[in-house]
Amino acid sequence: MVLNQATLKRDGVQDYVSLRTTAxxxxxxxxxxxxxxxxxxxxxxxxxxxxxSNLAVKAATLVTLVCIMVHTTIGLWQVLTDYVKCxxxxxxxxxxxxxxxxxxVAIGLFVLWGV
Amino acid sequence: xxxxxxxxxxxxxxxxxxxxxxxxxxLLCGQDGQVTVKKQRPVNLDLTTISMPATAKxxxxxxxxxxxxxxxxxxxxxxxxxxLSSPEGFELVKGLFNGFVAKFIAWGTLSVLAYHLIxxxxxxxxDMGHWEELESGNSSANIAIALSVIVAILAGVWIWS
Numbered sequence: 001m002v003l004n005q006a007t008l009k010r011d012g013v014q015d016y017v018s019l020r021t022t023a024x025x026x027x028x029x030x031x032x033x034x035x036x037x038x039x040x041x042x043x044x045x046x047x048x049x050x051x052x053s054n055l056a057v058k059a060a061t062l063v064t065l066v067c068i069m070v071h072t073t074i075g076l077w078q079v080l081t082d083y084v085k086c087x088x089x090x091x092x093x094x095x096x097x098x099x100x101x102x103x104x105v106a107i108g109l110f111v112l113w114g115v
Numbered sequence: 116x117x118x119x120x121x122x123x124x125x126x127x128x129x130x131x132x133x134x135x136x137x138x139x140x141x142l143l144c145g146q147d148g149q150v151t152v153k154k155q156r157p158v159n160l161d162l163t164t165i166s167m168p169a170t171a172k173x174x175x176x177x178x179x180x181x182x183x184x185x186x187x188x189x190x191x192x193x194x195x196x197x198x199l200s201s202p203e204g205f206e207l208v209k210g211l212f213n214g215f216v217a218k219f220i221a222w223g224t225l226s227v228l229a230y231h232l233i234x235x236x237x238x239x240x241x242d243m244g245h246w247e248e249l250e251s252g253n254s255s256a257n258i259a260i261a262l263s264v265i266v267a268i269l270a271g272v273w274i275w276s
Binding site: 020023038043048052068072075076078079097100101104107108111114115 | 178181192195198200202209228236239
């Protein structure tokens with residue numbers, strides 16, 4: 001068990017729970033942002049920047065981006081293992097897509113840092 | 116004609132002998148040493164000849180929209196980062212939304228997000244043991260798809276009005 005926790009290997013139960021918990025967080029954040037845009041008909045730069053200079057919004061944004069990375073790692077792995085039979089191609093695609101998800105988090109961090 | 120063959124178990128590679136009438140794909144032996152024969156079954160993977168029930172459509176669309184959302188994030192994160200960089204960047208992104216391409220990408224992203232979210236909620240409800248029967252499974256899939264179409268239309272009205 002300790003060994004299991006010390007490695008980066010996932011298992012089915014872990015994937016199942018992670019996929020769903022991250023989904024809830026992403027859903028809540030998406031509803032919040034779309035709701036904000038819906039309720040703000042004339043959005044100004046000041047208001048937009050003010051929203052993301054709020055520490056709670058910064059934290060929520062970064063947490064959501066990390067959740068998206070976890071969610072897409074599991075989800076895209078499920079899709080890739082089902083449809084890409086060649087293991088070399090599957091590994092390369094998985095690597096590139098996971099790298100993209102990590103880049104989304106990195107970009108998000110630096111954007112939030114500058115606001 | 117029956118003939119005696121020696122075959123390997125697919126799991127533990129132990130060898131078993133027996134009389135088999137037909138071609139045998141695989142032998143599977145249980146822990147009690149009993150050997151079971153897995154018969155060759157017909158496999159049809161030609162999607163154009165398969166009639167897909169609503170549950171299957173909902174499932175495959177959930178995957179497609181998930182992958183689409185991952186790539187849509189590239190546009191979303193770019194627009195977000197540009198709009199927060201400076202007042203000029205904000206105006207640039209705002210100006211882009213006067214054109215069709217940005218509007219279409221935004222509408223597509225919102226519609227795909229709505230679908231993935233609605234069918235995701237259905238999935239969570241199913242995890243709790245509901246809508247697992249043939250009828251309720253199909254009707255909940257149909258309702259989820261119909262709801263997403265309505266949200267997609269509303270999103271279009273919001274963006275283009």
